[in-house]
Amino acid sequence: MHARLKEILAHKMKEIEDLKRRELPTLRKDNMPTIRDFKGAISVPGKIGLIAEIKFASPSKGGIREKMDPCAIGRIYEDSGAAAISLLTDRRFFGGDLDELPRLKRTVSLPILRKDFILDEIQIKESLLFGADAVLLITQILSKEHLKELLAVCKEVGLAPLTEIHDLQDLEKALDCGAEIIGINNRNLETFEVDFRTTIELAPRVPEKCTLVSESGIFDKEDIQWLTGRGIRAVLVGTSIMKSDDMRSKVRDLVHAGQIGET
16 A cells, blocks of 8 residues: 555544544434435446546645636536536545535535545445535455445445445455445556556456446546447546646536447
């Protein structure tokens, strides 16, 4: 595991301890936002759907874009045809802000994935209260027992878990735990390098019943076209959109490229 990732996880555990001290409101029907169908949104026949990401920085890239209103970005994504939105909520390392999630939820009608380092059940409940429709679970940083527990909590509260894998061992663990939405991350967590061969090697091993997402290293329409015929239902794209001088055109190009995707 990369030293930077170890640093992130150590800091995240401190955040979780603080969250537990503060406690969360009790989950009740009258205080829970409506949950939108994330899995359905990224599984539309006839295309490779786009999960467009809002992130302003990353440990591997540093600053990506000057901070602006996530709601304005969300409107661009929705108007340009994205299937769903991914919102980075880690503040320290990715320049995110969980407090923006409720505002974004009120602004757009698309399902929203809370992308963060989810390590504890309380973060899933927090995600639900703040309006997330889905959460990211990274297989490589969770034990098999822990992953199974978090998947069960997601099912209990109604959130869609995007279970991220990086290698065959991760895939076997995810499937054994009952994961249904599999995200193949082309970024190596040891080196932070990106290699599309990760998707090539792992995609054929994912059962057809699973919804398959390709993540990281997708920059243009040629990359999406290259994924055609590999069983990919959706792609998660952040950096190339956020760096673009014309985000609207960039999203439209990626969405259009996905229209020829395998179903």
